[in-house]
Amino acid sequence: xxxxxxxxxxxxxxxxxxxxxxxxxxxxxxxxxxxxxxxxxxxxxxxxxxxxxxxxxxxxxxxxxxxxxxxxxxxxxxxxxxxxxxxxxxxxxxxxxxxxxxxxxxxxxxxxxxxxxxxxxxxxxxxxxxxxxxxxxxxxxxxxxxxxxxxxxxxxxxxxxxxxxxxxxxxxxxxxxxxxxxxxxxxxxxxxxxxxxxxxxxxxxxxxxxxxxxxxxxxxxxxxxxxxxxxxxxxxxxxxxxxxxxxxxxxxxxxxxxxxxxxxxxxxxxxxxxxxxxxxxxxxxxxxxxxxxxxxxxxxxxxxxxxxxxxxxxxxxxxxxxxxxxxxxxxxxxxxxxxxxxxxxxxxxxxxxxxxxxxxxxxxxxxx
Amino acid sequence: xxxxxxxxxxxxxxxxxxxxxxxxxxxxxxxxxxxxxxxxxxxxxxxxxxxxxxxxxxxxxxxxxxxxxxxxxxxxxxxxxxxxxxxxxxxxxxxxxxxxxxxxxxxxxxxxxxxxxxxxxxxxxxxxxxxxxxxxxxxxxxxxxxxxxxxxxxxxxxxxxxxxxxxxxxxxxxxxxxxxxxxxxxxxxxxxxxxxxxxxxxxxxxxxxxxxxxxxxxxxxxxxxxxxxxxxxxxxxxxxxxxxxxxxxxxxxxxxxxxxxxxxxxxxxxxxxxxxxxxxxxxxxxxxxxxxxxxxxxxxxxxxxxxxxxxxxxxxxxxxxxxxxxxxxxxxxxxxxxxxxxxxxxxxxxxxxxxxxxxxxxxxxxxx
Numbered sequence: 001x002x003x004x005x006x007x008x009x010x011x012x013x014x015x016x017x018x019x020x021x022x023x024x025x026x027x028x029x030x031x032x033x034x035x036x037x038x039x040x041x042x043x044x045x046x047x048x049x050x051x052x053x054x055x056x057x058x059x060x061x062x063x064x065x066x067x068x069x070x071x072x073x074x075x076x077x078x079x080x081x082x083x084x085x086x087x088x089x090x091x092x093x094x095x096x097x098x099x100x101x102x103x104x105x106x107x108x109x110x111x112x113x114x115x116x117x118x119x120x121x122x123x124x125x126x127x128x129x130x131x132x133x134x135x136x137x138x139x140x141x142x143x144x145x146x147x148x149x150x151x152x153x154x155x156x157x158x159x160x161x162x163x164x165x166x167x168x169x170x171x172x173x174x175x176x177x178x179x180x181x182x183x184x185x186x187x188x189x190x191x192x193x194x195x196x197x198x199x200x201x202x203x204x205x206x207x208x209x210x211x212x213x214x215x216x217x218x219x220x221x222x223x224x225x226x227x228x229x230x231x232x233x234x235x236x237x238x239x240x241x242x243x244x245x246x247x248x249x250x251x252x253x254x255x256x257x258x259x260x261x262x263x264x265x266x267x268x269x270x271x272x273x274x275x276x277x278x279x280x281x282x283x284x285x286x287x288x289x290x291x292x293x294x295x296x297x298x299x300x301x302x303x304x305x306x307x308x309x310x311x312x313x314x315x316x317x318x319x320x321x322x323x324x325x326x327x328x329x330x331x332x333x334x335x336x337x338x339x340x341x342x343x344x345x346x347x348x349x350x351x352x353x354x355x356x357x358x359x360x361x362x363x364x365x366x367x368x
Numbered sequence: 369x370x371x372x373x374x375x376x377x378x379x380x381x382x383x384x385x386x387x388x389x390x391x392x393x394x395x396x397x398x399x400x401x402x403x404x405x406x407x408x409x410x411x412x413x414x415x416x417x418x419x420x421x422x423x424x425x426x427x428x429x430x431x432x433x434x435x436x437x438x439x440x441x442x443x444x445x446x447x448x449x450x451x452x453x454x455x456x457x458x459x460x461x462x463x464x465x466x467x468x469x470x471x472x473x474x475x476x477x478x479x480x481x482x483x484x485x486x487x488x489x490x491x492x493x494x495x496x497x498x499x500x501x502x503x504x505x506x507x508x509x510x511x512x513x514x515x516x517x518x519x520x521x522x523x524x525x526x527x528x529x530x531x532x533x534x535x536x537x538x539x540x541x542x543x544x545x546x547x548x549x550x551x552x553x554x555x556x557x558x559x560x561x562x563x564x565x566x567x568x569x570x571x572x573x574x575x576x577x578x579x580x581x582x583x584x585x586x587x588x589x590x591x592x593x594x595x596x597x598x599x600x601x602x603x604x605x606x607x608x609x610x611x612x613x614x615x616x617x618x619x620x621x622x623x624x625x626x627x628x629x630x631x632x633x634x635x636x637x638x639x640x641x642x643x644x645x646x647x648x649x650x651x652x653x654x655x656x657x658x659x660x661x662x663x664x665x666x667x668x669x670x671x672x673x674x675x676x677x678x679x680x681x682x683x684x685x686x687x688x689x690x691x692x693x694x695x696x697x698x699x700x701x702x703x704x705x706x707x708x709x710x711x712x713x714x715x716x717x718x719x720x721x722x723x724x725x726x727x728x729x730x731x732x733x734x735x736x
Contacts, residue, residue: 032548169694170542170547178545179538181393303678308671322536322711324705327695329697331693332692343690
């Protein structure tokens with residue numbers, strides 16, 4: 001039985017649900033994977049920080065079982081230093097776990113679309129301190145995938161981010177673990193739930209503002225509405241997909257980007273009347289040595305797989321060499337699904353460590 | 369560098385394309401996985417058998433590069449003993465490779481819907497002889513999954529069958545490798561290409577016989593048309609899915625089964641006129657301790673994901689505890705895609721052997 005120590009950087013809904021999930025799945029972790037997991041550090045931006053080498057037990061307990069997310073014990077130390085300073089200190093205090101490859105930093109701060117910081121800095125510090133990193137934040141993989149993957153590789157640690165796109169529905173893990181020797185040539189998809197829901201509602205005549213307010217009230221839309229409606233969230237996901245699957249080296253700012261506006265409602269209504277659908281489509285294709293990545297409003301025929309996605313459904317269609325085209329469709333979304341992405345990444349790490357398995361070989365590119 | 373030895377039982381289009389694929393991917397195998405692969409044995413039903421401990425090189429060469437499938441050198445020994453006798457003998461001659469866990473039997477005989485034989489016997493003999501088994505035949509997993517998985521487990525060898533459903537598009541590998549701790553509660557899908565193509569054509573007014581003849585001419589339909597149109601192929605796939613994903617213990621004969629007939633054309637046309645689609649849908653659900661599995665003609669609303677599958681497209685929707693519903697959609701089919709299923713299974717084995725990794729823990733069932 002190995003004990004994995006977690007340092008949580010960011011402690012919003014996703015991280016809290018993740019901690020609760022760890023408790024719910026405790027017996028699966030023990031019996032199936034031979035691991036126990038404890039949270040040794042928590043850093044929040046506004047609500048303090050805490051570290052305890054033996055585990056923040058009372059904290060974990062307050063989040064599991066019947067305790068409601070949000071109604072948890074106050075952090076042991078409300079005295080807040082800079083998160084990065086706290087993280088460096090926590091990594092030093094966990095040096096033994098780091099050396100034994102059983103320390104994991106869980107990064108769930110919110111995306112800053114300007115430059116992916118401070119998340120990228122957290123990932124770098126964590127890897128430098130000997131921790132594995134799992135994250136549900138799109139920033140690191142959208143802005144700095146190549147250098148972070150290289151740093152992780154050199155350190156012999158993992159940097160995993162399944163939750164960056166389509167929550168816990170396998171995309172990155174799918175390609176890495178189940179498609180050996182397959183080269184991805186391109187992708188198309190609908191990956192932003194807020195705009196897809198809004199388009200579905202606007203087709204039915206609901207005004208832009210009402211549709212957006214609805215998504216904000218339900219906690220689906222980003223706090224900063226621009227991230228969704230201006231296509232930034234989709235652009236970050238497209239950059240992440242391109243960087244990982246197409247070996248691109250871009251940031252969301254290099255993505256040819258479109259969003260939705262109140263005027264889009266008219267387009268959506270007219271398209272629907274003609275048996276077509278307007279969708280905000282991300283795509284990535286290799287053109288010679290270039291990778292073209294974009295987020296664009298597209299009017300799709302009814303029989304396009306992406307046209308069939310209503311409300312919050314997402315999908316990614318992968319074009320490959322050996323398997324031609326196939327798609328993964330997410331039919332629902334919830335904070336549990338994002339939290340599960342972190343759990344699946346954590347279990348990838350525990351499984352590899354248990355068997356001293358090296359990760360699958362880096363994907364080599366070939367011309368399509 | 370480890371050399372894996374393969375014994376091919378069955379040597380039709382899929383096995384031949386697989387051997388060619390091994391040659392095409394030789395450098396990926398060497399550099400990415402540290403393995404070379406050679407074919408040491410081939411058993412066919414009608415065209416003889418061959419074994420050479422050092423590898424049937426001339427045979428492999430004739431299948432790779434520009435050589436057309438079918439135009440290969442005659443087998444070294446056209447003198448045919450019973451396949452099972454040949455296999456037992458070949459396993460004995462490959463005892464060293466078996467002991468070193470680098471012997472793999474590749475089973476690609478055709479499905480016998482009566483009882484899954486002789487494929488099940490081949491799998492048992494292979495595992496007893498210390499070989500891993502990979503197969504694209506639905507029979508073993510549809511008729512005898514539980515006992516074969518147990519035998520493989522006890523022998524410390526793998527029994528893998530990604531190609532049994534949706535060719536090489538990951539279904540079984542997806543659940544096993546990328547959904548740790550997730551429990552599958554049920555599935556729905558369209559998994560038989562011939563009937564789905566025929567329904568699509570019959571909706572447009574093409575007669576049953578013409579649609580079937582078309583699929584036979586294109587090599588998509590099974591040689592025995594009843595396997596497709598009477599729902600047997602779909603029933604075998606549904607049984608395989610239920611046995612593996614829902615821990616059922618059934619055979620295709622226990623599947624509540626429907627097929628398509630010339631009269632189905634009228635239903636399909638009427639449904640289409642009403643904006644709906646008729647599909648041959650497989651499904652599996654757990655009801656208490658029972659697992660209900662069926663193949664049934666269903667009239668679906670246009671916005672059902674399965675209603676959008678035209679022609680030869682397939683899809684499986686998984687219902688799970690932690691990820692709710694998600695789907696995998698196969699948008700095309702080819703012999704390369706089935707051959708790739710074998711390659712992906714082979715690479716799972718090489719990767720595990722290289723790292724002495726144990727397979728993921730057996731999936732425990734919980735009440736949904």
